[in-house]
Amino acid sequence: MQALNNNALVAVIGAGAMGAGIAQVAAQAGHPVRLYDKRPGAAAQAIEGIGRQLSKRVEAGKLAASAYDACMTHLQPADELLALSDASLVIEAIVENLQVKRELFAQLEALCRPDCILASNTSSLSITSLAAGLQHPERMIGMHFFNPAPLMALVEIVCGLATDPELAASLHATARAWGKKPVFARSTPGFIVNRVARPFYTESLRLLQEGVADCATLDALLREAGGFRMGAFELTDLIGHDVNYAVTCSVFDAYYQDMRFQPSLIQKELVDAGRLGRKSGHGFYDYREGAERPQPASLSSTTQVESVVVEGQLGALSPLLDRLRDQGIAVLQRDGRGLLRVGDAVLALSDGRLASQRAFEEGLSNLILLDLALDYRSASRLGISWAAGTSQAAIDQAVGLLAAVGIRASALRDSPGLCVLRTVAMLANEGADALLQGVASAADIDLAMCAGVNYPRGPLAWADSLGIATVTTVLNNLQSTYGEERYRPSLQLRRQLADGSLFHE
Numbered sequence: 001m002q003a004l005n006n007n008a009l010v011a012v013i014g015a016g017a018m019g020a021g022i023a024q025v026a027a028q029a030g031h032p033v034r035l036y037d038k039r040p041g042a043a044a045q046a047i048e049g050i051g052r053q054l055s056k057r058v059e060a061g062k063l064a065a066s067a068y069d070a071c072m073t074h075l076q077p078a079d080e081l082l083a084l085s086d087a088s089l090v091i092e093a094i095v096e097n098l099q100v101k102r103e104l105f106a107q108l109e110a111l112c113r114p115d116c117i118l119a120s121n122t123s124s125l126s127i128t129s130l131a132a133g134l135q136h137p138e139r140m141i142g143m144h145f146f147n148p149a150p151l152m153a154l155v156e157i158v159c160g161l162a163t164d165p166e167l168a169a170s171l172h173a174t175a176r177a178w179g180k181k182p183v184f185a186r187s188t189p190g191f192i193v194n195r196v197a198r199p200f201y202t203e204s205l206r207l208l209q210e211g212v213a214d215c216a217t218l219d220a221l222l223r224e225a226g227g228f229r230m231g232a233f234e235l236t237d238l239i240g241h242d243v244n245y246a247v248t249c250s251v252f253d254a255y256y257q258d259m260r261f262q263p264s265l266i267q268k269e270l271v272d273a274g275r276l277g278r279k280s281g282h283g284f285y286d287y288r289e290g291a292e293r294p295q296p297a298s299l300s301s302t303t304q305v306e307s308v309v310v311e312g313q314l315g316a317l318s319p320l321l322d323r324l325r326d327q328g329i330a331v332l333q334r335d336g337r338g339l340l341r342v343g344d345a346v347l348a349l350s351d352g353r354l355a356s357q358r359a360f361e362e363g364l365s366n367l368i369l370l371d372l373a374l375d376y377r378s379a380s381r382l383g384i385s386w387a388a389g390t391s392q393a394a395i396d397q398a399v400g401l402l403a404a405v406g407i408r409a410s411a412l413r414d415s416p417g418l419c420v421l422r423t424v425a426m427l428a429n430e431g432a433d434a435l436l437q438g439v440a441s442a443a444d445i446d447l448a449m450c451a452g453v454n455y456p457r458g459p460l461a462w463a464d465s466l467g468i469a470t471v472t473t474v475l476n477n478l479q480s481t482y483g484e485e486r487y488r489p490s491l492q493l494r495r496q497l498a499d500g501s502l503f504h505e
Helices: 017-028 042-059 065-074 098-111 127-131 165-177 198-209 215-224 232-239 241-254 265-273 319-326 355-362 392-404 420-436 442-453 459-466 468-482 491-499
Strands: 010-013 033-036 075-078 089-092 117-120 140-145 154-159 181-186 307-311 330-334 339-342 345-349 367-370 381-386 408-411
Touching (some): 017 033, 017 065, 017 089, 017 140, 033 042, 042 065, 098 117, 098 127, 127 140, 165 181, 181 442, 198 215, 198 232, 198 420, 215 420, 232 241, 319 330, 420 442, 420 459, 420 468, 442 459, 459 468
Parallel strands (some): 010 089, 033 075, 117 140, 345 367
Antiparallel strands (some): 307 339, 339 345
């Protein structure tokens, strides 16, 4: 299916940050664009703002003057809806209110030409519901950009129950022609990103509520071990807790209070207190002038390590051995059940059980569990926890081993799945469930999470790399420990475990 011709008029309704950003994207792609807002003068002011931003890029040598002129020539304010009647595509970016949007689309259907595509930038409302009152609901589609639209690559092309598949294919091609990375999604609560991303926030919030570690330490582990650009507390402070909490509640309610999406009382308390994050000056962190940023907790040890013993296969932890060898640490190999011994300490990758539980069940003394890392060859920090009764000498030996290869160790209270591992397992589980329910393809789910929220690896690709059996074991152990449906493994994971298939063959 072909993209819209560059001569096709694109209309954008709503001159706020999102609407202005979408208008800029379409204009820079070469389309004539009309921007409308019901507030008098708002569209013209938004275009002036676009001009100021692009002028700065020209001055910095990041944008050619000719590109600036072309973009600004394509942008025009519209004083009334009637001025949008000859548009080929109308993208709505107004308040997230179902009734208000429905009324607008009813007006547009009567006003615009019969072949005009009606698109909503909604991040949470059902496209099927938005189209329900239209005479021709097949014209209605979601075109969900991410903020800021000129910079963020992802666009979710969201199909409602009646959406014409050819129309969806055309918009997908159009978004690609605009330099974006489009994905197809079915109109279900949260679409792809706002659904699959929920565990990234909720697992850190639960760990904080359970006293596993402080915000700075948990954030540092997600960054320095998990490879995520920001930790959950940093990110929700940036998004705004009013926005993030509202989305979580919306998804939770839309899925009939499925406990996988349960909102956090800690975040609700911040919202109630008006501590909304960066925009209010205080959230999980204090952004007021003079405030000091808390540092992640790190363990220290002077223990020198010269050799380790590897028993059996270490699975995902194996790349750490190359790092040890590079530092001149002798690695001795023998048969066993996937353990790493250094002095008195017995180290293993977490499998979702409590350290004390695993030590008891496997008859291990001085058991110390390591958290997951995106790449053990480059990780600069790891979370560790240990079983009750573990000696200080064993802890020092484990910390000394990590320090010898440049890895800082952060102590976590004994908790199932630690930090990064349980977060990744839950992201993979949610991605698998979205695949199971036909929300999107495996490729589009992973692309959406990488392009939309900058994940270092798609959750389904991560499950393939870690091993679907490992992910399923971690989830089973989390569910058993907590006794909650929240951690139930997706049927999709169980199916692929049974038939031995991967998400990306």
